[in-house]
Amino acid sequence: xxxxxxxxxxxxxxxxxxxxxxxxxxxxxxxxxxxxxxxxxxxxxxxxxxxxxxxxxxxxxxxxxxxxxxxxxxxxxxxxxxxxxxxxxxxxxxxxxxxxxxxxxxxxxxxxxxxxxxxxxxxxxxxxxxxxxxxxxxxxxxxxxxxxxxxxxxxxxxxxxxxxxxxxxxxxxxxxxxxxxxxxxxxxxxxxxxxxxxxxxxxxxxxxxxxxxxxxxxxxxxxxxxxxxxxxxxxxxxxxxxxxxxxxxxxxxxxxxxxxxxxxxxxxxxxxxxxxxxxxxxxxxxxxxxxxxxxxxxxxxxxxxxxxxxxxxxxxxxxxxxxxxxxxxxxxxxxxxxxxxxxxxxxxxxxxxxxxxxxxx
Amino acid sequence: xxxxxxxxxxxxxxxxxxxxxxxxxxxxxxxxxxxxxxxxxxxxxxxxxxxxxxxxxxxxxxxxxxxxxxxxxxxxxxxxxxxxxxxxxxxxxxxxxxxxxxxxxxxxxxxxxxxxxxxxxxxxxxxxxxxxxxxxxxxxxxxxxxxxxxxxxxxxxxxxxxxxxxxxxxxxxxxxxxxxxxxxxxxxxxxxxxxxxxxxxxxxxxxxxxxxxxxxxxxxxxxxxxxxxxxxxxxxxxxxxxxxxxxxxxxxxxxxxxxxxx
Numbered sequence: 001x002x003x004x005x006x007x008x009x010x011x012x013x014x015x016x017x018x019x020x021x022x023x024x025x026x027x028x029x030x031x032x033x034x035x036x037x038x039x040x041x042x043x044x045x046x047x048x049x050x051x052x053x054x055x056x057x058x059x060x061x062x063x064x065x066x067x068x069x070x071x072x073x074x075x076x077x078x079x080x081x082x083x084x085x086x087x088x089x090x091x092x093x094x095x096x097x098x099x100x101x102x103x104x105x106x107x108x109x110x111x112x113x114x115x116x117x118x119x120x121x122x123x124x125x126x127x128x129x130x131x132x133x134x135x136x137x138x139x140x141x142x143x144x145x146x147x148x149x150x151x152x153x154x155x156x157x158x159x160x161x162x163x164x165x166x167x168x169x170x171x172x173x174x175x176x177x178x179x180x181x182x183x184x185x186x187x188x189x190x191x192x193x194x195x196x197x198x199x200x201x202x203x204x205x206x207x208x209x210x211x212x213x214x215x216x217x218x219x220x221x222x223x224x225x226x227x228x229x230x231x232x233x234x235x236x237x238x239x240x241x242x243x244x245x246x247x248x249x250x251x252x253x254x255x256x257x258x259x260x261x262x263x264x265x266x267x268x269x270x271x272x273x274x275x276x277x278x279x280x281x282x283x284x285x286x287x288x289x290x291x292x293x294x295x296x297x298x299x300x301x302x303x304x305x306x307x308x309x310x311x312x313x314x315x316x317x318x319x320x321x322x323x324x325x326x327x328x329x330x331x332x333x334x335x336x337x338x339x340x341x342x343x344x345x346x347x348x349x350x351x352x353x354x355x356x357x358x359x360x361x
Numbered sequence: 362x363x364x365x366x367x368x369x370x371x372x373x374x375x376x377x378x379x380x381x382x383x384x385x386x387x388x389x390x391x392x393x394x395x396x397x398x399x400x401x402x403x404x405x406x407x408x409x410x411x412x413x414x415x416x417x418x419x420x421x422x423x424x425x426x427x428x429x430x431x432x433x434x435x436x437x438x439x440x441x442x443x444x445x446x447x448x449x450x451x452x453x454x455x456x457x458x459x460x461x462x463x464x465x466x467x468x469x470x471x472x473x474x475x476x477x478x479x480x481x482x483x484x485x486x487x488x489x490x491x492x493x494x495x496x497x498x499x500x501x502x503x504x505x506x507x508x509x510x511x512x513x514x515x516x517x518x519x520x521x522x523x524x525x526x527x528x529x530x531x532x533x534x535x536x537x538x539x540x541x542x543x544x545x546x547x548x549x550x551x552x553x554x555x556x557x558x559x560x561x562x563x564x565x566x567x568x569x570x571x572x573x574x575x576x577x578x579x580x581x582x583x584x585x586x587x588x589x590x591x592x593x594x595x596x597x598x599x600x601x602x603x604x605x606x607x608x609x610x611x612x613x614x615x616x617x618x619x620x621x622x623x
Contacts, residue, residue, distance in 0.1 A: 051526075051530055052530075053526055053529075053530075072529075073526070073529045073530050074529045074530070074531075074532050074533060074534060075532075076530075077530070077531065077532040078530065079530075079531075080526075080527065080530045080531075082523045082526070082527055083523075084521075084523065086521065086523035086524050086526070086527040088524060088527075088528075088542060089546075090545045090546060099528070099531060099533075099541070100531035100532060102541075103528075103531055103532045103533045103534075103537055104532060147531070148531075151531065151532070
């Protein structure tokens with residue numbers, strides 16, 4: 001697979017404020033990439049630099065190997081769906097969608113044909129003569145998508161496309177967007193602060209914090225193998241244990257955490273004896289053990305708080321390791337939770353991940 | 362204002378008094394224009410339309426009305442083009458220097474028009490623009506710019522920058538963005554500015570007194586002369602027509618604004 005778009009050392013500084021620094025990224029043709037980060041992490045700045053609305057302070061942008069860093073936005077002509085959609089309020093749905101074709105001076109017949117196909121693509125046939133304000137939020141979003149795709153752009157850029165919608169509609173449109181991506185086979189670059197959206201939509205996710213790309217990978221790889229505390233914490237929830245390596249085995253470590261010896265599998269580079277390490281453990285990877293059940297790591301605790309979430313229970317369990325957050329599927333919970341109830345918790349040696357402690361940074 | 366506090370008795374009275382004070386002079390004009398006397402006065406024995414008839418029969422008054430109309434049209438075109446272009450440029454560039462320029466563009470509103478007129482008299486003398494149609498058009502056009510700058514800037518302030526970005530992102534050139542996206546969105550502001558610039562020229566007297574004398578004899582000028590010389594009630598009839606005309610323009614402005622806000 002060749003890279004459709006490449007960012008090389010892209011940076012944006014405003015005076016002494018660094019919005020983006022050293023962004024390197026290769027986006028494969030036809031893939032769906034999401035830039036994910038909290039607000040102020042620089043994700044929108046990167047998107048605006050790709051679109052051409054923000055001029056980079058340093059670095060290069062390459063489209064199919066061609067340097068486009070100095071190209072103005074109208075020459076790049078990437079499709080873009082703006083936050084709030086930016087539909088032209090004085091134009092009908094048809095005029096909005098046909099706008100990029102009109103700009104290119106295409107003939108009426110060709111325009112009409114592409115317009116029909118675009119309306120079809122987003123299932124808005126019959127809405128051609130409406131004004132944007134006569135449409136629902138979801139429909140406006142589809143018009144914005146059709147308008148961004150109608151002129152066959154090399155890239156489709158999406159700036160928090162679903163943030164203005166309510167939760168249920170958002171889930172629906174996530175599916176639609178995913179299906180649309182499969183149908184048109186274009187390269188999509190999406191920006192969001194919603195981690196669920198990032199995980200469910202993307203082929204690849206790049207996580208940003210403080211203007212830097214911290215980790216990039218397929219959603220499952222990022223979730224299962226976060227490299228740092230920030231990623232583990234931002235993408236879902238996690239329990240963190242600070243420990244010291246006291247034992248080296250074949251493919252595993254013995255980590256001393258607050259008086260307990262935990263068995264931990266390592267597949268990457270192994271820290272030496274006496275090294276301080278940070279373990280990240282997902283709440284859903286902790287099991288409540290029956291009396292005879294065993295696990296690689298076992299800790300006893302007392303429930304200090306719990307809540308029912310429909311699909312499962314969320315527990316806070318006081319243990320020797322501190323308060324552990326635990327998610328148990330409701331249908332498989334061996335008991336009804338109760339504050340003060342004693343509990344044996346266990347997890348496999350390969351369940352936690354060794355992560356860098358980047359929180360101080 | 363639904364759900365607001367209703368004004369007290371005193372407030373209500375004050376409000377009506379103010380409104381009455383504002384429109385009373387206008388109501389005096391109406392009976393005066395229908396007087397049966399030969400000089401400016403209230404009707405004595407009955408109402409008459411003879412002064413309206415005289416107005417429509419008079420070539421002089423009609424010439425002045427036509428002249429005022431064409432001057433107002435031409436100076437409006439001047440003010441609207443210059444004012445709109447300036448407002449868009451200032452909005453796009455948006456630096457501290459443009460704020461200064463904006464203040465500069467409002468000067469004709471701030472400087473007393475008699476001061477402005479004296480200055481113009483001097484320059485127009487050098488350039489041979491005194492008592493010329495073009496001279497009055499330029500003077501009225503320039504002093505009409507502030508109205509356009511204000512209304513267009515206001516319209517631009519509520520223009521969503523992302524619309525411009527969206528258009529450019531889809532490959533539109535600056536000219537296309539201007540013609541298809543920005544101008545249609547701020548058209549109500551431009552129309553508003555045009556109406557005010559037109560009214561400004563239509564009833565402007567002070568500058569005309571200085572820079573025109575015989576060949577250019579606008580309607581306000583003729584009214585002014587009429588009052589000074591012969592107290593002819595025809596002036597009241599003209600004034601009534603002016604009031605009706607101006608009111609019509611303001612109603613149009615209101616309608617345009619309502620359509621924009623609706």
